[in-house]
Amino acid sequence: MKDIPLALYVVDDDEALRRSMLLLLSAPDLAVQAFDSGEAFLDAVDLSQPGCVILDLRMGGMSGLAVFERLRAAHSPLVTVFLSGHGDIPMALEAVRSGAWDWVAKPDTRQLLDRLPDAIAQARARGQASRLWDELTPREREVARLVGLGQPNKEIARMLVPPCSPRSVETHRASVFHKLGCANDNELGRWLAAYPWLR
Structure with missing residues (x-):
């Protein structure tokens, strides 16, 4: 396109x-x-x-x-x-x-x-x-921001509103990595740091 x-x-x-x-x-x-x-x-x-x-x-x-x-x-x-x-x-x-x-x-x-x-x-x-x-869901953006800050799944699950299970956080995390082309937490953190207005 x-x-x-x-x-x-x-x-x-x-x-x-x-x-x-x-x-x-x-x-x-x-x-x-x-x-x-x-x-x-x-x-x-x-x-x-x-x-x-x-x-x-x-x-x-x-x-x-x-x-x-x-x-x-x-x-x-x-x-x-x-x-x-x-x-x-x-x-x-x-x-x-x-x-x-x-x-x-x-x-x-x-x-x-x-x-x-x-x-x-x-x-x-x-x-x-x-x-x-923009392709991320609102919940995926929330998870992405917290993952980028280095928060573990259990803590992210507790901080989200409404809270969810660590397993759900892991599912969202995997989807974020796939959509943004990031391999791990460190790459996601660098990606978010490069585009701070998205946060």
Whole structure:
């Protein structure tokens, strides 16, 4: 089955840059949208859906950092790449330490095009993870979270609401492993750590 185009957003108050980005990034497997402000972007986009956002660090109105903080507060899976003026490099580095994927100095479009494929690949991986997570039943998600925390079956059985038997927990655990492609508790823990917004 063919993947639906990945959502790619450009958020920058420079109209010429937005236009050039729309031309540069046009591709059949990308659904590219541009916004002239952080406010317009936040009003229009479903922050719970995976995708990639190219976000200018400094804009009139809401700054790129303020937008990024909103994404973090919403536990958004969006992969963020910052566009930064040279004077803002320390700020961009701090944003990466806080969870942004990468940053690129403006107006280096070649550097952006070189780095963007990794960000897009990460966004696609997050989208696949979301689809797998959605295939779990609500009870399987509960069990997965507790298994990821290292809880044994007996303790999980007691903690669930309503409680169930350890044998039922083992059945749910096996189903979670199968659906997510994890071989053991450690792999599941790493999987959940890689996609924290799913928890």
